[in-house]
Amino acid sequence: MTATIAGQTIEVDAEGFMQKPEQWNREVGAEIARDSGIGEITDRHWQVVEYMRDQYLETGNAPSIRSLGKESGVPIKELYKLFPKGPAKLSAKIGGIPKPRGCI
Amino acid sequence: MTNATMPESATADLAVPETIKKVSIVISKGSFEGVYPGLIMANGARMEGIEANVFFTFFGMDAITKKKQDRIKVATVGNPGLHMATWLGGFPGMSAMVTKMMKKKMEELDIPPIPEFVEMIADTGAGMYACKASVDMFDLDKDDFVPHITDIITVGEFYEMAAGGQIVFT
Numbered sequence: 001m002t003a004t005i006a007g008q009t010i011e012v013d014a015e016g017f018m019q020k021p022e023q024w025n026r027e028v029g030a031e032i033a034r035d036s037g038i039g040e041i042t043d044r045h046w047q048v049v050e051y052m053r054d055q056y057l058e059t060g061n062a063p064s065i066r067s068l069g070k071e072s073g074v075p076i077k078e079l080y081k082l083f084p085k086g087p088a089k090l091s092a093k094i095g096g097i098p099k100p101r102g103c104i
Numbered sequence: 105m106t107n108a109t110m111p112e113s114a115t116a117d118l119a120v121p122e123t124i125k126k127v128s129i130v131i132s133k134g135s136f137e138g139v140y141p142g143l144i145m146a147n148g149a150r151m152e153g154i155e156a157n158v159f160f161t162f163f164g165m166d167a168i169t170k171k172k173q174d175r176i177k178v179a180t181v182g183n184p185g186l187h188m189a190t191w192l193g194g195f196p197g198m199s200a201m202v203t204k205m206m207k208k209k210m211e212e213l214d215i216p217p218i219p220e221f222v223e224m225i226a227d228t229g230a231g232m233y234a235c236k237a238s239v240d241m242f243d244l245d246k247d248d249f250v251p252h253i254t255d256i257i258t259v260g261e262f263y264e265m266a267a268g269g270q271i272v273f274t
Binding site for chain 2: 066076102
C-alpha cells in the first residue's frame with residue numbers, strides 16, 4: 001500500500017515501514033518520527049537512525065540491538081530513552097527501511 | 105497487499121500489531137539452555153517496547169552471580185535434546201566442549217555471552233530481581249550479585265510487580 005508522508009507518495013507495509021528505502025529523505029523520516037510518538041527528532045535520534053539505515057543499505061540486514069548499542073555511538077540505556085517503544089524497530093521505521101526481523 | 109491510496113498523515117491509521125504490555129519472566133535453571141531462553145525473551149520484550157521484569161530463582165541465580173555467570177554450561181548428561189549417549193555426555197570436558205560450540209554459534213548470530221546479556225537487559229530498563237528464598241537458602245547477599253540487579257525480593261513482591269502482565273516460567 002501507499003501512504004502520503006511529507007507530501008510524497010510512499011510505498012509502506014501495513015505497519016507503516018517503508019518498502020523502498022530509496023524513497024526516503026530526512027523530511028519523510030521526521031514526519032514518521034512525529035507519527036510514531038517520538039515528537040521532534042533530535043541529533044541523537046538521527047545518529048541512531050542513520051547508523052541503522054547505513055548498515056541496512058550496506059549489508060541488506062538491519063543491525064541487532066547489540067550492535068546498535070555498541071557501534072552507533074549511542075549506548076543501550078540512551079537508546080531506550082530516545083525510543084521507548086523499541087529502538088531497533090522505531091529507528092528502522094524512521095530510517096525508511098523494512099521492519100527488522102532479528103530476535104536480538 | 106492491497107493497493108490503497110491513503111489521505112494525508114496516513115501513518116496515523118496504520119495497523120500496529122497488538123502485543124501484551126508487560127511480562128515477568130522467571131529463570132529457575134542454571135544450565136546454559138536453561139538461562140538463555142528467558143534472557144532472549146526479556147530482551148525481546150523490551151525491543152518491542154513491552155515492560156519486562158526478570159526474576160532469578162534457584163540455580164537460575166547463577167546467571168547474575170558474579171563468580172558463576174560466565175561459567176554456565178550446557179548439560180550434557182540427562183539432556184535428551186542433545187541426542188548423545190549418557191555415558192558419552194559424562195566424559196570429562198564434554199560439557200565444556202558443547203558449551204564452547206554453542207557459544208561460538210551464538211556469537212555468529214550476535215547473541216551476547218551471559219554476563220554481557222544480563223547487563224544489556226538491565227540497561228534496557230527491565231527490572232532484574234533475585235529471589236529472597238533462594239538467596240537465603242544459598243547463603244548469598246547483594247554483594248554476590250552483579251551490580252545491575254535491582255533488588256532481592258520475595259515471591260509476594262514478585263506477584264505485586266507482575267500485576268497487570270503475563271508471567272513466563274522457564
